[in-house]
Amino acid sequence: MTKFSIAATAALTTALSTLAASAETEVQFWHAFTGRLGELVDAQVETFNGSQDAYKVVASHKGNYSETLNAGIAAFRAGEQPDILMVFEVGTATMMGAKGAINPVFEVMGDGFDQDAYIGAVKGYYTTADGNMLSLPFNSSTPVLWVNRDKLSEAGIDPDTDLSTWEKVGDVLGQLKDAGVDCPMTTAWQSWIHLENFSAYHDVPFATKDNGFGGTDTELAFNSDAQVAHISAMGEWAQDGKFIYAGRRNEGGANFRGGECALFTESSAGYAGIKSEAGFEFDVRPLPYWEALTTDPQNTIIGGASLWVMAGQSDEEYAGVAEFLSFLSSPEVQAQWHQDTGYLPITSAAAELTREQGFYEENPGTDVAVIQMTRKEPTANSKGLRLGSFDQIRGIIDEELEAVWSGDKSAQDALDNAVERGNQLLRRFEQASN
Amino acid sequence: MEKRVTFKGWLLPVALIAPQALISLIFFFYPAAQAVWQSLFIPDPFGLSSQFVGLGNFEFLLKDPYYRSSFVTTAIFSTLVTLAAMIPALFLAVVADRLIKGAGAYRTMLIWPYAVAPAVAGVLWLFMFNPRVGVVAWYLGQLGYDWNHVLNDGEAMGLVVAASAWGRISYNFLFFFAGLQAIPKSLIEAAAIDGARFWKRFFTIVLPLLSPTTFFLLVVNVVYAFFETFGVIHTITSGGPQQATTILVYKVFSDGFVGQDLGSSSAQSVILLVVVGLLTIIQFKFVEKKVHY
Structure with missing residues (x-):
């Protein structure tokens, strides 16, 4: 029954949002954040939407991590999946196993995607054996x-x-x-x-x-x-x-x-x-x-969530997704997110920018996690878990x-x-x- | 003796039954059939592929000692919830029935907890009994009792039973109260004249005459304890400590919606369906014989 109602809600949400659509391509983004974190996510989305006219990201809160994953799964079964789904790190193996349900991030991002810009210890949790990123780390902590x-x-x-x-x-x-x-x-x-x-x-x-x-x-x-x-x-x-x-x-x-x-x-x-x-x-x-x-x-190793791109959407939507994910990865947005929340920066550039801005000096101890995470090149035992x-x-x-x-x-x-x-x-x- | 109403054609009776039959078909038989079908497979969460395993899911479950002990937990839990929800309700109904002044106000207040959703009730009780910040836990601490339902299985069970039964008392109260009002005053007065005291009258006249209500509530409360309490368990204990409060329906939920193991979850629903079916048959076959209508 719950599954049914989740799917129904999903369908309704999608139907309502299609009404509002105009020339802009809508990108549905389901996340698990409430409170202060929810506000920060909404602010990021608003900034992105204000920065260009081609795409409109619609962020929806779908409950806690488990509930968000369930909502995504139920929606996929009903053919109403969002473009971007936030999945917590323990759901990584489930998402990886669902080959037909996801569109790997490194493919969505296209040729110009520089995977080396991302911090190894953070992205390592979400990469394939040959180092390709399947999802985009969003909020990672240690x-x-x-x-x-x-x-x-x-x-x-x-x-x-x-x-x-x-x-x-x-x-x-x-x-x-x-x-x-x-x-x-x-x-x-x-x-x-x-x-x-x-x-x-x-x-x-x-x-x-x-x-x-x-x-x-x-x-x-x-x-x-x-x-x-x-x-x-x-x-x-x-x-x-x-x-x-x-x-x-x-x-x-x-x-x-x-x-x-x-x-x-x-x-x-x-x-x-x-x-x-x-x-x-x-x-x-x-x-x-x-x-x-x-x-x-x-x-x-990290905990937190990453953003997965779901399969079965149009090329325009994927172009919008790529744009939005690049925006989230930009040093300014990342540095701000890192400083506001205490989550780790996902790119070295964002960590560098935070250091230049003098944040670590003003807030002693905030760099402890970053140092501890990156103190050594990860081994097979410290890359993450995929169970x-x-x-x-x-x-x-x-x-x-x-x-x-x-x-x-x-x-x-x-x-x-x-x-x-x-x-x-x-x-x-x-x-x-x- | 029996008075039968007969219809001349078949169109009207069919039309009268159809809405109920349709609802049962769509919302009960169809999902139940789906559950039976799915219990024979191990599907992946996204429904992209699934493997036929025959009775493999059932075999896996019945081999699991934690699943088997979940039956015992469920039996203890539902017995306690049913008793804890019915006995106080009966007591309150009897007391409220004897009230002369302000009966309406008491009745209204006694019904309020029923309006609280199970998950919310769970959170309320959790706030009071939280081992570190709960008010009740703090007072117990002052009395020298170290309350910690997070680690103590007996306390955990007591807490989920109390939280589950609490809102139900209101519901049962309503029915008991209505039942009491329906008992002819003349019978009780006659017994009183014959010299029967209150408790004598209660056990020999009131209780037997209430038995249809009691039986109905017994069935409804057992079903409630089996199926509708998982919100309480989810918010208070998540089935812990060490599965001490994992009842069957909570395991269906956690395997299906936390573990994404829909095969096992479906198999458990099927088992649960059989258990509740058997229980209802037993209740109607044996307990109902003692009921006077």
């Missing part, structure tokens, strides 16, 4: 460590203390706990930060076949010693009340912004919210690593991690179980996409 400096000072800890490794973080958590802090550390997006990024950062595989880039016959591999050691440590911290688990998404953000928690692992895109709400001094630090595992960590049914696999990982935090399971048992359950979904996905 996890960092947020520090409530006031909380550290109150507990008698130097707010500039070294938090670069988990060993050192562990000591600080102990001191915070002893000083009576209720919430020494919390996290958002546990699977993304503490397993997916953890694996890339320590250069260990999350899944076989180059994390799924090498084919759909990939198997999960995040139950190796490195990940088990990390999750065990986190589990012990949870038992000792040093790590407070708030929920699967970014529920912990409210506790950090409210000044309750001292440390918080969260996306770099948390910047806008933390900056506007936090009534305390805060710091952005690079994500910690285990000194026992590496002395020189790899790069972290089918990944949204559901994350759900499984969440469940198993919750069992560790509550003390019901050991890290090894939980991760073994998550791998086994996740592999079943991967096999189904493999079967469906053959």
